Amino acid sequence: MIFQFGIPTKTLFGVGQLNHLHEQMMPGKKALLILSNGISAKKYGYLNRTEKELHLAGVETVLFDQIEPNPTKTTVMMGAAVARQEKCDFLVALGGGSCIDASKAIAVMATNKGDLWDYIQNGTGKRQPIAVNPLPIIAITTTAGTGSETDAGGVITNTETNEKTPIKSPLLFPKLAIIDPELMLTVPPKYTAYQGFDALFHNIEGYLSCKANLMSEMIALEAVDQISTWLPVAVQDGSNIEARERVAFGNYLGGLEMCTSSNMSEHSLEHALTAYHQELPHGAGLIMLSKAYFTYMIEHHVCDERFVALAKKMGRTDAEKPEEFIIALEELKEKCDVSDLKMSDYGIVPDEFPKMAANAKSAMAFLFEGDRMELKEEDCVNILNAAYQ
Missing domain, CATH: 1.20.1090.10 (Dehydroquinate synthase-like - alpha domain)
Known part of the structure; x- marks a missing residue:
């Protein structure tokens, strides 16, 4: 009967909930918007809707649309560099599990030195603690598959070592998750x-x-x-x-x-x-x-x-x-x-x-x-x- 239940993510669930994003307390003033390298979020208007909601909330946005399926360490490090260069103070992941997983790794590397694998606790990871709090994350899922919008880990692939393993920490629970089935209607x-x-x-x-x-x-x-x-x-x-x-x-x-x-x-x-x-x-x-x-x-x-x-x-x-x-x-x-x-x-x-x-x-x-x-x-x-x- 022993269990722990401590999931701090506020979740907006249901049809039309993306429309309420602008009403929520934002964790910062400038967001790095993290998307896949595909076209669906742009084609079906999900990106425009999200940007509009963030702008209504007074948030400036920068786009990083390079996340591949089964996201890699290389792409994560690129995203973290953009977040630092643009002085973003939080992240918005718009997409499926790959985008949300990648956002957690980007959140760590935007505020911490070195390489992502320094903070991986498995395989060839160097098992260092996360020294500086990661950037806060808002997760807006457009798929129904991973549950990553309300958990504390993100799976990343290291193509140099052929390892696929998570970056995990209670610090990586998204601050806010939006699960709006309207955004899933176009999934093949x-x-x-x-x-x-x-x-x-x-x-x-x-x-x-x-x-x-x-x-x-x-x-x-x-x-x-x-x-x-x-x-x-x-x-x-x-x-x-x-x-x-x-x-x-x-x-x-x-x-x-x-x-x-x-x-x-x-x-x-x-x-x-x-x-x-x-x-x-x-x-x-x-x-x-x-x-x-x-x-x-x-x-x-x-x-x-x-x-x-x-x-x-x-x-x-x-x-x-x-x-x-x-x-x-x-x-x-x-x-x-x-x-x-x-x-x-x-x-x-x-x-x-x-x-x-x-x-x-x-x-x-x-x-x-x-x-x-x-x-x-x-x-x-x-x-x-x-x-x-």
């Missing part, structure tokens, strides 16, 4: 599915984790119910605002879940995939791994009753065996048109699996602490091989 079906499954797995892993507790279980089961029910609707009809809002709520709960419980090594394994293959969308990688990963857990009977409970939340209301979770998971993939994803389509080959397993056990070692059974490197290789197509 494929990416709606990838992002939705990422949110789903945050909650599933949190529920299965050995760090689960009454608070995290309550959060996770509600989120799994919402996402399993509404994600297929959002994928098939992206204009369905209720479906978008429900999936966004499940994603928001996933952020809370990561703060009250923990992800598991499924996320470590996926981050190792994208550390070497940056073009692989994170959610797609998780989908590829999921059947083999959770089947391995079920075969070892680590928590049969929890898998049964998840199966019931995912639509198999009469479930009695843990294997029915896998059936429910595969049915959901079919409904969302993501059942045929293959690692080989992204250039991944089995010869890479030993180094990927070692990478997962180093760069993202801490998530293995959430597992209910020990996974050695050879177990990780076996799971990767079982997932390979």
Whole structure:
């Protein structure tokens, strides 16, 4: 029953909430607006709307629109240099999980000396404490996938060492989060599915984790119910605002879940995939791994009753065996048109699996602490091989 719940982020949730940004207390006078290197925020007017709201609040803005999917340390250091040069005193991340994750790293490096990897606590990171408070962050999410708008970490890739791991600190909770489903209406079906499954797995892993507790279980089961029910609707009809809002709520709960419980090594394994293959969308990688990963857990009977409970939340209301979770998971993939994803389509080959397993056990070692059974490197290789197509 022991848990900690201390999430300081003020959240505006619901349709039209971006329109209330100008009414909020701003953490500064000049903001670095952080966007992806894509076109959607500009094309669909989200950037103009955000700038208008900030200007109404008396905030000057500078644009940094260079964030790539699976953001890199190099780009983070560029963003931090712009923030310092322009004398920005806070950040506004407008976009998906990559933008929000990158903003947390930029926030640290805009105020601290050296290299981002000086402050990374895993892998080859130098594990230094953050000496100077990072810049405050406002997170405006345009996707429903990562929950990063209300948690204290951001995952960054170091292309020099092929490590993908988070910068984490209670100092990195955004001051304000806006979760407005109107901003998600234009996400294409494929990416709606990838992002939705990422949110789903945050909650599933949190529920299965050995760090689960009454608070995290309550959060996770509600989120799994919402996402399993509404994600297929959002994928098939992206204009369905209720479906978008429900999936966004499940994603928001996933952020809370990561703060009250923990992800598991499924996320470590996926981050190792994208550390070497940056073009692989994170959610797609998780989908590829999921059947083999959770089947391995079920075969070892680590928590049969929890898998049964998840199966019931995912639509198999009469479930009695843990294997029915896998059936429910595969049915959901079919409904969302993501059942045929293959690692080989992204250039991944089995010869890479030993180094990927070692990478997962180093760069993202801490998530293995959430597992209910020990996974050695050879177990990780076996799971990767079982997932390979």
